[in-house]
Amino acid sequence: MAINIGPVEIIDPVILAPMSGVTDMPFRRLVKRFGAGLVVSEMIASEAMIRATERSQKMATNCADEFPMSVQLAGCEGAKMAQAARLNEDRGAAIIDINMGCPVKKVVNGHAGSSLMRDLDHAGELIHATVTAVSLPVTLKMRLGWDDNSFNAPELAKIAEQAGIKLIAVHGRTRCQFYKGHANWKKVGLVKKAVSLPVIVNGDINDFNDIKQSLSDSNADGVMIGRGTYGKPWFINQAIQYLRTGEETAPPPLDVQLATLIEHYEDMLHHYGVEAAVRIARKHIGWYTKGLHGSAEFRNDVNRQDDPEKVKAAIKAFYLPLCEQLAA
Helix, strand or coil: CCEEECCEEECCCEEECCCCCCCCHHHHHHHHHCCCCEEECCCEEHHHHHHCCHHHHHHHCCCHHHCCEEEEEECCCHHHHHHHHHHHHHCCCCEEEEEECCCCHHHHCCCCHHHHHHCHHHHHHHHHHHHHHCCCCEEEEECCECCCCCECHHHHHHHHHHHCCCEEEEECCCHHHCCCCCCCHHHHHHHHHHCCCCEEEECCCCCHHHHHHHHHHHCCCEEEECHHHCCCCCHHHHHHHHHHHCCCCCCCCHHHHHHHHHHHHHHHHHHHCHHHHHHHHHHHHHHHHCCCCCHHHHHHHHCCCCCHHHHHHHHHHHHHHHHHHHHC
């Protein structure tokens, strides 16, 4: 089931979706270690990348452990998209991804993200400018359209293919749906029929049945998983094993989950520094522990801690009794 994105071969087409505030380097590196075929950075505004702000540089930071890594760019001006793409090519990105799917107001109001699906001529100009600026393969992530009355994803896909895009990922919702309702994987299938490129299905892929049904409905070449990895970076590996063998594997035992969380936490401390990391890590701790006995009380307590050593001690004190109960 391998796919090719230009010269980059993806053996297992299970891709980590770009998610603002989530797919930073510590999380990408962790997910990649669990076997993801490809990881994609948080969306980076092309203008911020050109200004090389500390935050945008950190968002695009990659390491050998992540290779091949895709850097996702958003913007509304072809020249700036091209310049930002060249900067990331120089910094070691393997793939450039163009965001035409983000539904967030501040992005849409800046005429970027999914708002570009309202102006396909301009969208095509941005794609062409980015593709011709770099020697790297360029991919595109989009939604089904702006709203239920403007399902134009197949048309944009054709424009993208003609401009030299090498892969298209489609979130099965319109912009106006945001994350409400359920992703329409069958409509992603209409995008697949429109082009000869690899097409990846995205949206609401949270378990094995979602993997099976999304691929069946869309006839896509692979899956892109976003929120399904919240607190479960190992789900990527489970998805890969499912696609290889058809077998539904169990999540790792709690002691491995604990070790994974501690590793993730320490990597965030190194990447961000103590003050920022302690704050950023709270949502991840919440996702990892969701559903475990006593997790709500634990989260209320640990979120008050600002000392990372106390946080790690609290995490271990929460998990170890649960591990011992399972081992007994």
